[in-house]
Amino acid sequence: NAGVTQTPKFQVLKTGQSMTLQCAQDMNHEYMSWYRQDPGMGLRLIHYSVGAGITDQGEVPNGYNVSRSTTEDFPLRLLSAAPSQTSVYFCASSSGRTALGTGELFFGEGSRLTVL
Amino acid sequence: AQSVTQPDIHITVSEGASLELRCNYSYGATPYLFWYVQSPGQGLQLLLKYFSGDTLVQGIKGFEAEFKRSQSSFNLRKPSVHWSDAAEYFCVRPKLSFGAGTTVTVRA
Numbered sequence: 001n002a003g004v005t006q007t008p009k010f011q012v013l014k015t016g017q018s019m020t021l022q023c024a025q026d027m028n029h030e031y032m033s034w035y036r037q038d039p040g041m042g043l044r045l046i047h048y049s050v051g052a053g054i055t056d057q058g059e060v061p062n063g064y065n066v067s068r069s070t071t072e073d074f075p076l077r078l079l080s081a082a083p084s085q086t087s088v089y090f091c092a093s094s095s096g097r098t099a100l101g102t103g104e105l106f107f108g109e110g111s112r113l114t115v116l
Numbered sequence: 117a118q119s120v121t122q123p124d125i126h127i128t129v130s131e132g133a134s135l136e137l138r139c140n141y142s143y144g145a146t147p148y149l150f151w152y153v154q155s156p157g158q159g160l161q162l163l164l165k166y167f168s169g170d171t172l173v174q175g176i177k178g179f180e181a182e183f184k185r186s187q188s189s190f191n192l193r194k195p196s197v198h199w200s201d202a203a204e205y206f207c208v209r210p211k212l213s214f215g216a217g218t219t220v221t222v223r224a
Contacts, residue, residue, distance in 0.1 A: 040216055090160070
């Protein structure tokens with residue numbers, strides 16, 4: 001059972017570089033989301049999607065773009081990386097079409113990003 | 117705004133002792149509430165969830181939580197802690213707002 005797969009697991013970038021964090025799920029979940037985890041701040045929602053073609057901003061969307069062309073994939077793009085984006089990023093998916101959070105979130109293993 | 121607060125940043129407990137982690141929520145309506153656990157170097161796993169009904173909720177790994185509307189709380193408990201319970205614990209509610217987390221250290 002693959003569940004939620006994130007790549008890469010580790011990445012080092014220089015300020016101003018761009019990159020894409022990949023997220024794929026094989027559970028046919030409508031809802032997918034991206035979080036960043038920083039010490040003492042828990043997980044903060046960056047962007048989420050309630051289905052293919054539908055995305056919305058979360059709590060900390062600035063500096064990040066997302067798209068949802070298929071049910072399975074939800075990539076997160078950093079167009080011009082900044083040191084403040086150094087963090088651990090988690091992708092998650094859930095059944096259900098809404099972001100009410102009534103379904104269990106299934107998380108990927110995380111991607112550790114360092115921006116120099 | 118909807119939010120959850122975990123007042124304890126770090127708790128140290130002896131193996132075999134009981135554990136209680138606090139979670140307070142703001143917002144008047146009956147919330148959906150979850151507890152997740154993140155073991156070192158791993159992703160997050162759902163421990164238990166509360167939607168409605170019985171206010172005492174049983175979860176995996178011997179954990180339980182009690183919803184108390186009068187205190188706006190959803191505290192997580194375990195009667196006897198094992199060394200493998202050392203982890204970070206998050207209280208979560210819609211729209212999937214995470215608390216800052218409580219790190220649990222278990223001493224032998």
